[in-house]
Amino acid sequence: xxxxxxMINDIREFIETGGQVLNVxxxxxxxxxxxxxxxxxxxxxxxxxxxxxMLSRWQARQQQTGFKQSDxxxxxxSEAIRQAMISRGSVGLHQNLALxxxxxxxxxLLGLLGTVTGMIEVFDVMAIxxxxxxxxxxxxxxxxxxxxxxxxxxxxxxxxAATFLQRRAKRETQVLADAMTMSHCNSVR
Numbered sequence: 648x649x650x651x652x653x654m655i656n657d658i659r660e661f662i663e664t665g666g667q668v669l670n671v672x673x674x675x676x677x678x679x680x681x682x683x684x685x686x687x688x689x690x691x692x693x694x695x696x697x698x699x700x701m702l703s704r705w706q707a708r709q710q711q712t713g714f715k716q717s718d719x720x721x722x723x724x725s726e727a728i729r730q731a732m733i734s735r736g737s738v739g740l741h742q743n744l745a746l747x748x749x750x751x752x753x754x755x756l757l758g759l760l761g762t763v764t765g766m767i768e769v770f771d772v773m774a775i776x777x778x779x780x781x782x783x784x785x786x787x788x789x790x791x792x793x794x795x796x797x798x799x800x801x802x803x804x805x806x807x808a809a810t811f812l813q814r815r816a817k818r819e820t821q822v823l824a825d826a827m828t829m830s831h832c833n834s835v836r
Contacts, residue, residue: 665793666768668761672754672794675799680822682743683808689739690815697739701732705827709739736823740816747812751805759796765791791804 662669708725768787776783 661793663787665797666764666790668757668764668790668794669762669797672757672761672801674796675750675753675757676805679747679754679801679805680808682747682750683805683812685749686743686812687825689742690812690819694740694819698736700817701736702826703733705729732827733820733824737816737820740819744809744812744816747805747809751802751809754802754805755795755798758795758802759786760775761794762791765789765794 662673733812765787768790769784770787772780772783772787
């Protein structure tokens with residue numbers, strides 16, 4: 648319990664040293680990782696059942712003989728349905744990925760905003776004191792460097808996850824497309 652309280656106190660001091668921009672970076676990072684965890688849950692839990700459901704509906708089409716249609720019309724209808732099902736799966740797989748990437752890009756920009764606000768504080772101290780007293784400028788310098796570092800670290804942590812999720816979405820879309828074969832269109836007469 649004491650360790651937990653010390654850790655919270657250290658985080659509070661870090662945020663005070665870095666300025667208000669760190670609060671914004673923390674909120675953006677929490678939201679970004681919330682979306683990343685949601686995507687991981689979707690890929691590893693929800694999408695498995697969704698894919699099985701889509702494939703079972705596609706396979707059920709093989710047993711349907713339905714109306715008397717020419718081979719050309721039957722193939723065209725089947726391909727249109729196949730493309731629609733793949734598109735639905737792809738939309739589900741790529742949901743929120745653009746937002747995650749935007750938040751990854753936003754983190755270093757917020758860090759740069761912290762740099763600007765910290766340097767403004769340094770210039771204010773220089774204007775008030777009239778000299779370059781290093782001790783009085785130290786607070787502004789730390790408010791300039793800490794948000795930059797925090798924004799870059801947050802961005803790097805999100806880059807790896809966003810890249811993994813993009814690749815996984817692309818691969819799962821391709822696997823889904825490959826699993827939905829058009830062989831039943833040629834066999835039904």
